[in-house]
Amino acid sequence: xxxxxxxxxxxxxxxxxxxxxxxxxxxxxxxxxxxxxxxxxxxxxxxxxxxxxxxxxxxxxxxxxxxxxxxxxxxxxxxxxxxxxxxxxxxxxxxxxxxxxxxxxxxxxxxxxxxxxxxxxxxxxxxxxxxxxxxxxxxxxxxxxxxxxxxxxxxxxxxxxxxxxxxxxxxxxxxxxxxxxxxxxxxxxxxxxxxxxxxxxxxxxxxxxxxxxxxxxxxxxxxxxx
Amino acid sequence: xxxxxxxxxxxxxxxxxxxxxxxxxxxxxxxxxxxxxxxxxxxxxxxxxxxxxxxxxxxxxxxxxxxxxxxxxxxxxxxxxxxxxxxxxxxxxxxxxxxxxxxxxxxxxxxxxxxxxxxxxxxxxxxxxxxxxxxxxxxxxxxxxxxxxxxxxxxxxxxxxxxxxxxxxxxxxxxxxxxxxxxxxxxxxxxxxxxxxxxxxxxxxxxxxxxxxxxxxxxxxxxxxxxxxxxxxxxxxxxxxxxxxxxxxxx
Numbered sequence: 001x002x003x004x005x006x007x008x009x010x011x012x013x014x015x016x017x018x019x020x021x022x023x024x025x026x027x028x029x030x031x032x033x034x035x036x037x038x039x040x041x042x043x044x045x046x047x048x049x050x051x052x053x054x055x056x057x058x059x060x061x062x063x064x065x066x067x068x069x070x071x072x073x074x075x076x077x078x079x080x081x082x083x084x085x086x087x088x089x090x091x092x093x094x095x096x097x098x099x100x101x102x103x104x105x106x107x108x109x110x111x112x113x114x115x116x117x118x119x120x121x122x123x124x125x126x127x128x129x130x131x132x133x134x135x136x137x138x139x140x141x142x143x144x145x146x147x148x149x150x151x152x153x154x155x156x157x158x159x160x161x162x163x164x165x166x167x168x169x170x171x172x173x174x175x176x177x178x179x180x181x182x183x184x185x186x187x188x189x190x191x192x193x194x195x196x197x198x199x200x201x202x203x204x205x206x207x208x209x210x211x212x213x214x215x216x217x218x219x220x221x222x223x224x225x226x
Numbered sequence: 227x228x229x230x231x232x233x234x235x236x237x238x239x240x241x242x243x244x245x246x247x248x249x250x251x252x253x254x255x256x257x258x259x260x261x262x263x264x265x266x267x268x269x270x271x272x273x274x275x276x277x278x279x280x281x282x283x284x285x286x287x288x289x290x291x292x293x294x295x296x297x298x299x300x301x302x303x304x305x306x307x308x309x310x311x312x313x314x315x316x317x318x319x320x321x322x323x324x325x326x327x328x329x330x331x332x333x334x335x336x337x338x339x340x341x342x343x344x345x346x347x348x349x350x351x352x353x354x355x356x357x358x359x360x361x362x363x364x365x366x367x368x369x370x371x372x373x374x375x376x377x378x379x380x381x382x383x384x385x386x387x388x389x390x391x392x393x394x395x396x397x398x399x400x401x402x403x404x405x406x407x408x409x410x411x412x413x414x415x416x417x418x419x420x421x422x423x424x425x426x427x428x429x430x431x432x433x434x435x436x437x438x439x440x441x442x443x444x445x446x447x448x449x450x451x452x453x454x455x456x457x458x459x460x461x462x463x464x465x466x467x468x469x470x471x472x473x474x475x476x477x
Contacts, residue, residue, distance in 0.1 A: 127287055128324035128383075132338035132390055133314035142337065146328045 006195045010185055017181035018203055024095065024177060025164040028102035032163065033156075035103060036110025041140070043115040054111060061108035067169050070101040074173045098170035106163040113155045117148030150222055157215035161208050168204075178203050232441055235263040238394055238425045239284060243293035246279055253279045255449040256293065263393075264423040268436035270460075271446035272472060277429040280446070281396050284427065285309075285316045298393060314342060317387030321399040323379040325371035325386070331358070332367040335386045342390075350389070357385040361415050377408030381415055388419075395419065397428040433477055437461055445469045 042054035061069070074097040078088055088097050121144050129139035171180035182200035186193045239261040246254040253276045261267050269277040282288040283295060286302050286309045294303045300312050326334050335357060336350035345353065358364045361381035371379060380400055387395060397416065401409040413435050420426060420439050430436055436443055436457065443460040445453045445468075453466045461477075464470045 122322075122324070124320055124322055124324035125326060128318075128320060128326070128386075129338075130310075131285055131287065131313055131316070131318040132387070133310045133342055134338060135310055138341055142341065143326050143328065 002192065003195050003198075006189075006192055007199055010196070010199065013181050013185070014178065014199070014203060017176055017178045018207070020095075020175055020177040021164070021167050022207070024098060024102065024167045024170060024175065025160075027099045028106055028167075029160055029163055031099070031103035032106035032110050032159075035107030036114050039107065039111035040114025040118065043111060044118050058108045058111055061105055066101065066105050066166055067172065069105055070098065070170060070173060073097050073101045073104075094170075094173040094175050098167075098173060098175055102163060102166060102170065105166070106159060109159055109162075110156070113152050113159060114148070116155070117152035118144055120151045121147045153219055153222060154215070157211070157218075160215075161211055164208060164211065165204060232262045232265050235265070237261070237296075238263050238265075238298060239427070240296040241284075241293065242295075244280070244283060244290055244295060245292035246276075246283060246288060247291050253449055254283070257449075257451060259444065259451070261394075261425060261427060263425055265441045266420045266424075266426045266439055267428070267442050267444060268440040269427065269429045269444050269446060270431070270433070270436060270472075271452075275446040276449045277446050278398050281398050281427060281429050284396055285313050285318055287318075314338075314344070314390055315392050315394065317384075317390060317392035317395040319380070319383050319387055319395065319397045319400045321402050323371070323376070323383045323403070325374075325379055325383055327371050330368055330370050331363070331374070331382055334371070334382065335389045338386075339389050344390070354385070354389060357388050358382075360388075360418075361385045362411070375408060376404045377411045380404065380408075380412045384412075384415055384419075394425045394427070397426065397430070399429050399431065401430070401432055431476070433461070433473075445472065447472070 039054045039057055042050040043058075045051060074088065074094065077097075078086070088094065118140075125143050125147065126139055129143045130136070134142070167177055168179040171177055171183065174180070176184070178200055182196055186196045189196070237260050239259070241257055241259040244254055244257040244259075245252065257276075257280060259267075259280075269280065271277055279288055283290050284297065290303050294301060296302070297312060298315055300307055302309060302312055325331075326337065329337060332351065332354050335354035336345075336347065339345040339350045339353070340347055344350075355364060355367065358367055361384060363378060363381055363385070366374060366378065366382070371382070374382065384400075400416070401412050404412065409432065413432065416426070416428070416435075417439055428436075428440075438457075440457050442454060443457055444451055445460060445464075445466070447468050453460065453464060453469045460469065461473065464473060
């Protein structure tokens, strides 16, 4: 069958491309989680300036498409900063630019998830911790964030899946990840376009399904611990 | 005779002209209170009278809008004060217990002394077990808060506060969220504390308890102290119309 021929014939390039997709997703999600915690804490802080910074960041990211954000970072920044000696090529090329765009994008959504998680924890928990003499930071770290984590977990994993799929958009700046690989193969064999794109979809589907399954297991584990 | 004695003891809490607003609403309108060492003060009054807000100002869970509060010689209304340090010496017990739901009972109690480097982990555990014994919960050390009854939670919360060896304990309606049959066990622990000479400020609706344990009753209404005195003076010989009508309703 043509499908299995194409599947077998393309497996090498797709495995390499899958590696790029997963690498891009993991790097972006790690940075996004850090950004999310920082800006999530900014949002719930009582310091007005931090609240504003966070609101502006989240507002801009949520109000613009990821594709445009990617263009601004990859093409826009390159043009503006070239006179100053900045070149994406020197710091990892499109992959770095793509990771920056994805991280900033997912970071804003993670910040919202983390804010929601923190606000879901009863105010009395913070008050009790503070009344014992613990600082705001310690109370956050030891009491509020661990409790918020359980509530946030499903949303965080959902964001992981979204970001994994969003890597597809980063193909536009020339990273040979799954989607870009599909585009190249389809261009070279115009009679098998449908088969190739179905194969691309299957790769995404497999990875996302595995991620959801892991998510379910982790969720069950932590809710047990609770 | 007991009261004369108290008045000569050092002042632990001194509040002068305390004002507190929530937006437009003025909840406390110039409060003056002094609490002496070892004194048990019960705040009573209708809901919305500002009792809880007053109590929460004493450890700065609420920031005062005016006036001054001195606790243990530290002026906590001063911006520069390290409030965390002052709070180590003021225990607080909440209406809804507020046990840390992510920690088991023993960790609830040892968290603050260990994190604040007041005790080693082993010493804190030993002390926690003593305290659990004192409140009758030594068999619950490894349980999680969700596995305890309301009364047990509140006794554990008291033990958690005591783990910091505070000089002052604040109680914010400690029995209001309890089923009636569990009120007694919590009040018994509090009576024990009072007998041991703890300085206590208690917001309560338990008039029987207030009458029995308090050295002084403060009746508040509308953000003011309407009347204060010994339990006998308030419960048997109230002078103010508002005090009498409140007591008529609750007694």
